[in-house]
Amino acid sequence: MPRDLTGPDARGWFGPYGGRHVPETLMAPLEELEREFRRAWRDPAFRREFESQLRDYVGRPTPLDFAERFSQRVGARVYLKREDLCHTGAHKINNALGQVLLARRMGKRRVIAETGAGQHGVATATMAARFGLECVVYMGRVDMERQALNVVRMRMLGARVVPVTAGQQTLKEAISEAMRDWVTNVRTTHYVLGTVFGAHPYPMMVREFQSVIGREARRQILAAEKRLPTLLVACVGGGSNAMGLFAPFLRDRGVAMVGVEAGGRGIRPGQHAARFAAGRPGVLQGARTLVLQDRHGQILPTHSVSAGLDYAAVGPEHVLLHELGRARYTWVSDSTAIRGFETLARLEGILPALESAHAIGWLLTRRAKLRRSDVVIVNLSGRGDKDVQQLAERRLSGIAGG
């Protein structure tokens, strides 16, 4: 199995990254969570329930869709893994389902979550409604204004959305607030973390729940092309859609992997979220990883046109994959991502999430390097309906000369 190629080891380390850097009060709950997850993941009844909900409720397997016109444009055979067709419109539901099933199994009546763009909050509120659990979502006040529609969706699903007003009032502060809630209410509450980040066992657990993406894609590409892909491409926020695609291919040495981060307005402090371009090792919110920080260790502000990639740290397993040379990490700017969005819309009739549009935009820049014989799988992590308003406003202000 590929999963022990990069770990984590028994203490939750991916080489020198990851670990469990939390207050004393959270050590026992994290140990319990790890124990319960390992037990559930080995239990055929739990796996059957997870798989049947993925099939009938989430809508899996998602198609592996050959993109003919886009392929002609970039000069390689490009397949899209259509996570945009999942219930609620992105891959986040795979993980939210797994964790809510686990919470129920552990006898927890209440789940909490952090959210930036609102996609993970919506996925968690959705699964909580489905299984009758109380749900509280922490969201920065600035993000609540930017993503007002997702706030309404979460409330319609019965969740309580709590505005967080500390600091930059965005995702980082929302995570801190969710951790504070968890410390206080850990007996009744499970914290549904939204990506391959945080303290052990979250990076491992979220990877396992998301690996359904790569397991399906592997089977599907073998059926379609009778061979493995030459290249996998995914955008990287915390890194869960990328890890979910990459994990089942890690042992296949001929399969190259590229993670695309948010280059925002360029690699200058505060203008991007490209941790591999400008981050240094540090500890943030439970994990040792690459962090965007100043020389005093203060966390730098970040910027991206896509809220889902807009975070100062990255999942620790990706940092190890980078150091091992197993995966490569790069970035594209806001404007290249928008070009990716517009190109996929025109050539394939698909509006991708602005996050996923980073992976598409990067491929557009690779035209000269790709070969006709290359078989590429792009993880289309989500759909772009949520971004239409933002792009329309951008366009209007562009026409007005702004």
Ligand SMILES: *Cc1c(COP(=O)(O)O)cnc(C)c1O
């Ligand atoms: C949240 C989100 C991402 C970024 O999160 P990862 O954990 O890096 O996958 C990417 N795409 C979409 C559509 C998202 O909602």
